[in-house]
Amino acid sequence: MDGIRWIAAYPKAGGTWLRCMLAAYVTGEAPQVWSDVEAQSPGIGALFRLGELPPLEPAGPVLIKVQFKADVPVLSLYREATAKVLYLVRNPRDVLLSAMRMAWIPRDDVARGRAFAGEFIANKGQGVKMGPGVNPGFGSWPDNVRSWTESSKELFPNADVLTVRYEDLQADPVARFSEIVEFLDLGRPVDSADVRRAVEAATLERMRELEKRSDQQAGRKPLTTGKPGGGERVVEPPFVGEGRNDQSLSFLGEDIEAAYQELLQGDSEFAHYAKQYGYAG
Template structure:
């Protein structure tokens, strides 16, 4: 089946890990640098920055990654071309902490971490934290992003099938869940169980750290944007650049930033807000 296959998610949800597994599965070998991954799945935001777009009438299955909401105007160009949507969700606590690390704020910098966490919770995500930031203006809040792909996508992409996958389930049983994703995507070839296992084995956290280090040494691009190597120092907030590949932790607490921060998160889980609704729906309300 031809058409666009979106690999969509809010930032820091495991999108890059999934794309690494897909690249390894499709090519039969582990990506050695980030650009090997980008060659197998396009990055919408990076293409937009370069004045380019994925094909609107693809003659074969095309994988495209995005963090944008499904209802941003540019995605309307792919209304008829979209065949499949894989949407990843993750515990908002873990997304917050991973985003904080990517902002250059180390775990032990509690003062700056508290500021970041308060802003993240007040805005229910990254979308409004840096209004002019490249690639973030179309994120929306976390609940808005989830809603656009899991509920509104039926209207936005009427010919598409949707699979929602929890990051935690993919981590708990990567072979079974990745098999489910590959079969769902219908990539034009029979499912290869041995290829699935090889792809999972080649995309462990340790292997992805090696990929990141090799890319930094060799200029093999960035996980964020094809062809761009991130600097080793700097980062938002003036901190030293943190590695892109973290520890893959889940079900973390925010209490180390102060009990008031954890209490603010718990308050978000109350009532009938969209944040509370999706946190409960996907098992993140504890």
Template structure:
């Protein structure tokens, strides 16, 4: 079974990429099945590893189709052991941490009075501390381990790597989806008309209108803003982020590597 991981740090666009891929495969809009904290098993070929395990299932190693599977875990996670040799592709989605922060804040329904504390927590822990306990690592650790070929191949020795920036997907979804389809080998010659239809079906405004979330929970899809200022979090938060860039070479290196500036 050929297996590809769609990996990302949380709130970086992983679900959007899966919807784009599923819409291309099906050549129609994807029916979203909301389960309170995300979209479940959009298609048998584009599952979420967490969903499968939560349902007591494993990936079908005898399936001849390419499976593209969502994960936020670090590549060293023990749950990957049965799948290391079967993994042939890794498509990693990376996003500016400036934009992950407000996206996570919205999704976690952080109250107005706690916004500044949330931002300080995110900066101090290089991401969400709770997500580290889940096995996602810090933002720079996650990005480095999934996007450094030598590191990645210690865990998936046969894997080829492709990295997509969230910002590029948003700016030019047609080219980004074409790149993903070509890399994954879904079609020898990707169908441009079909790609454009998939992009149309998967526009963020349409997904926000279609998801029908639990009224007691926030909408999964936000507006997808990029390069946001941190000044709305209160005095000193932008300065704290700049200090992180000065004092943490690993964090700063990841930021610079993917063109996120200061």
């Protein structure tokens, strides 16, 4: 089946991990650098920066990464061209902490961490901020989830939609990834051996090696700063994190954890989707 397959996820919800597996599955080889991943499922934002667009009349399956909400105006260009929507959803508490790490805020910097978490809670997501960048197309966490899981059929009437929890993919990556490639219909029968190889190609250890090779290829070194007594310390976090689940915010103060828990109460959209996907505990 021809058409665009959106690989959609809120920022820091595990989309890069999934795309590493997809790159390995499609090519039959483990990706060696980030450009290998980008070649198989380019991000729509990256395409825009290059002055390019996904094809309006795809000749075959086309994988495109997207973090925008499904209802941002530019995606309406692909109303008829979209064949599949794969949405990866993750516990928003873990999204918060992963985003905080990527904003260069270590866990022991409680003051900055409290400010970041407070803003995330107030905005019910990353809002328009992610580290030093700005991208208003993400929306809040519930807005993003709703747009892809409930509204995308109206926006893309020809598309099938599958939602996968990051935690389920992590718990049984072979079974869940097999379901994903079956759903995406990439032009060949699903091969279980290829699925296993793709999963093995995207372990945390392999992805850290991939990040290191990518930095070396680009001649890039992590940013450092002086530390008391001389020497230097790395201040820029690695892109590949720990993939932690169901974390607490209590280390930032019980009031921060309590404020987050308030989001899980009542009948707000945030509470609705957190309960629907098992994140209200």
